[in-house]
Amino acid sequence: MRVATFNILHGRTVGDGVHPQRLEDCVRRLDPDILALQEVDCDQPRSSLADLTAVAAKAMGAVAHRFVAAISGTPGATWMAATGLEQPGTAAYGIALLSRFPVASWQVVRLPRIPMRFPMYLPGPNRVMIVDEEPRAAVIAQMHTPLGLLTVANTHLSFVPGWNRRQLRRLVHDMRGFPTPRMLLGDLNMTPATVHRWSGMRPLAVADTFPADAPGRQLDHILTDDDRLRGGVTESELTPISDHRPLVVDLTGG
Numbered sequence: 001m002r003v004a005t006f007n008i009l010h011g012r013t014v015g016d017g018v019h020p021q022r023l024e025d026c027v028r029r030l031d032p033d034i035l036a037l038q039e040v041d042c043d044q045p046r047s048s049l050a051d052l053t054a055v056a057a058k059a060m061g062a063v064a065h066r067f068v069a070a071i072s073g074t075p076g077a078t079w080m081a082a083t084g085l086e087q088p089g090t091a092a093y094g095i096a097l098l099s100r101f102p103v104a105s106w107q108v109v110r111l112p113r114i115p116m117r118f119p120m121y122l123p124g125p126n127r128v129m130i131v132d133e134e135p136r137a138a139v140i141a142q143m144h145t146p147l148g149l150l151t152v153a154n155t156h157l158s159f160v161p162g163w164n165r166r167q168l169r170r171l172v173h174d175m176r177g178f179p180t181p182r183m184l185l186g187d188l189n190m191t192p193a194t195v196h197r198w199s200g201m202r203p204l205a206v207a208d209t210f211p212a213d214a215p216g217r218q219l220d221h222i223l224t225d226d227d228r229l230r231g232g233v234t235e236s237e238l239t240p241i242s243d244h245r246p247l248v249v250d251l252t253g254g
Contacts, residue, residue: 001146003204004032005185005220006246007156010041010093011052013241014212018047020055026239027059030248034143035060036154036185037096039242042067044074044091053096064103068139070094070156081135084108094137095186097154102144109138109174111167114160133158138171138186140178147229147253151178155186164189165198172199181226181253187244188221195221204231205249212238212245220247228253 011023018041027035037056041047053067069092073079082092114133138155153175157164168188175182183204188195192203201223208215215236222231232250239246 001034001251002032002248003034003183003185003222003251004030004246004248005036005038005154005187005222006030007038007187007220007242007244008040008052009242009244010039010044010047011050011241014243020048020050020052022240023052024055024059026241026246027056030060030246032060032248033100033145034152035062035098037098038154038156038187040067040094040096042069042092042094043089044093046074053098056096057098060098060100062098062100064101064141065096065098066106066139066141067092067096068094068108068137070135070137075134079134081113082137095139095154095156097139097141097152099141099143099152104142104144104149107140109140109171111136111138111155111157111170112163114158114163131160133160133163136167140175142178147181147251149179151175151180151182153182153184153186155184155188157186157188157190159189165194168195168198172201181224181229183229184221184223186221187219189219192218192221195223199223201225204229204251205234205247207234207236207247209236209245209247210243212243215245220244222247222249
């Protein structure tokens with residue numbers, strides 16, 4: 001069973017805009033059975049009003065998929081926190097989980113968010129950025145897979161140190177309400193050591209994924225808290241889109 005997580009940078013090729021066909025080609029080459037996507041556009045002018053979740057679903061032959069908006073509007077422009085009650089056709093941005101296997105249930109988790117703008121100090125002299133942190137969400141699915149009923153979560157956590165740890169602990173706590181085996185995928189914006197410390201979960205795939213052209217950090221993760229799941233061959237290849245590399249692993253059950 002092939003599992004992948006990919007922060008797709010809304011399908012953008014760095015320096016050359018968004019072409020949904022490139023996303024479709026990338027997903028087809030990855031050939032995942034389960035796919036977690038982050039930074040996903042839906043009905044955004046910058047991505048030709050495409051439903052990027054549907055584009056990916058077509059490419060992999062998904063029988064079930066769910067897009068979860070974190071924000072309504074456009075990042076970097078005018079937006080508000082998504083509620084899940086937005087009208088069809090509303091520009092949105094968030095995460096998606098796709099599966100070639102039937103899904104028994106879906107659940108959306110709205111994660112804790114810093115409620116105000118705040119200064120963030122960056123490396124270098126006099127580098128202060130005022131951050132209006134975007135809302136963060138997770139989606140949890142129970143899938144009927146060849147390895148049995150599997151609980152799978154996808155998320156994209158904050159880049160703000162400390163706050164992403166709080167979000168991770170909240171999500172892991174919520175996941176414990178679902179049956180094992182459990183698997184967590186996504187861009188967690190943390191290194192493997194920090195992720196393990198704050199989640200207690202172990203990696204199924206280890207590879208540097210960011211930045212895409214010369215990766216030196218692993219920010220994207222495929223994790224489990226069940227000894228029955230084993231990771232096999234792992235891939236993290238450069239693709240024509242995004243500033244992240246996808247993380248892909250072939251799983252087996254014990």
